[in-house]
Amino acid sequence: MKKIFSRPESLTNAPFSYCPGCGHGIAHRLVAESIDELGIRERTIGVAPVGCAVFAYNYFNLDMTEAPHGRPPAAATGIKRTNPDKIVFAYQGDGDIAAIGMSEIVHAANRGENITVIFINNANYGMTGGQMAPTTLLGQVTQTTPFGRDPKREGYPIKVCELLSSLEAPVYLERVAIYDPKQVLNAKRAIKKAFANQVENKGFSLVEIISNCPVDWGMTVMDSIKWVKDVFIKTFPLGIIKDKTR
Numbered sequence: 001m002k003k004i005f006s007r008p009e010s011l012t013n014a015p016f017s018y019c020p021g022c023g024h025g026i027a028h029r030l031v032a033e034s035i036d037e038l039g040i041r042e043r044t045i046g047v048a049p050v051g052c053a054v055f056a057y058n059y060f061n062l063d064m065t066e067a068p069h070g071r072p073p074a075a076a077t078g079i080k081r082t083n084p085d086k087i088v089f090a091y092q093g094d095g096d097i098a099a100i101g102m103s104e105i106v107h108a109a110n111r112g113e114n115i116t117v118i119f120i121n122n123a124n125y126g127m128t129g130g131q132m133a134p135t136t137l138l139g140q141v142t143q144t145t146p147f148g149r150d151p152k153r154e155g156y157p158i159k160v161c162e163l164l165s166s167l168e169a170p171v172y173l174e175r176v177a178i179y180d181p182k183q184v185l186n187a188k189r190a191i192k193k194a195f196a197n198q199v200e201n202k203g204f205s206l207v208e209i210i211s212n213c214p215v216d217w218g219m220t221v222m223d224s225i226k227w228v229k230d231v232f233i234k235t236f237p238l239g240i241i242k243d244k245t246r
């Protein structure tokens with residue numbers, strides 16, 4: 001019988017610890033499929049984040065390491081510069097990349113490091129129970145903004161792709177979502193391209209994945225899907241923010 005569906009080789013068989021409806025598992029699978037399809041599993045090194053994906057090293061069947069909160073781009077820089085033949089990716093949440101690690105991502109992008117960054121934007125600090133992140137939407141209720149994010153008090157949502165697009169060096173910045181099969185297929189295309197860019201020595205690539213977090217948003221999975229479509233992506237429009245490879 002012909003096998004038409006199986007676990008990517010780049011994933012272990014460890015069950016994910018993620019909440020029902022969480023986007024991390026889908027993102028992991030798309031990263032793993034991309035690595036398999038590019039034939040780079042044996043030479044890929046991932047940097048796991050602090051956050052809900054802190055155990056990513058258990059799920060990826062790859063050489064993996066862990067960086068302190070916010071520091072995956074710095075760790076990935078060191079690994080790539082000392083092992084230029086390796087394919088190196090950082091996997092980060094929005095608290096990781098846009099709060100404590102804002103400096104690391106801006107400077108890695110500005111140096112044009114030849115690395116791939118997978119950025120999961122779920123508009124809050126998921127692992128610690130749903131506090132406001134720099135990406136939290138205006139009016140969004142979180143554990144630390146119980147009356148909704150007020151720009152006078154907490155500032156505005158930070159758009160990491162748009163911010164990095166003002167820099168000269170990054171070659172590819174795209175924002176995608178994974179709330180339905182069409183979006184998942186599109187996200188896969190973007191992730192694979194971000195890895196292919198590195199294989200072809202093109203430079204710094206980042207894919208931002210708008211990801212559902214129903215448990216910390218206090219929503220059902222179906223309501224979270226609707227909220228991403230109707231609200232979240234209005235503040236964070238999907239599409240290519242910068243592509244110097246075309």
Ligand SMILES: Cc1ncc(C[n+]2csc(CCOP(=O)(O)OP(=O)(O)O)c2C)c(N)n1
Pocket residue numbers: 050051052053068069092093094095096097100120122124125126127128133
């Ligand atoms: C240096 C340091 N500061 C703070 C924390 C606490 N902490 C753990 S996870 C986390 C936020 C994670 O949020 P995010 O990066 O958005 O990822 P998510 O959990 O939503 O996937 C924080 C603040 C930590 N572990 N280390």
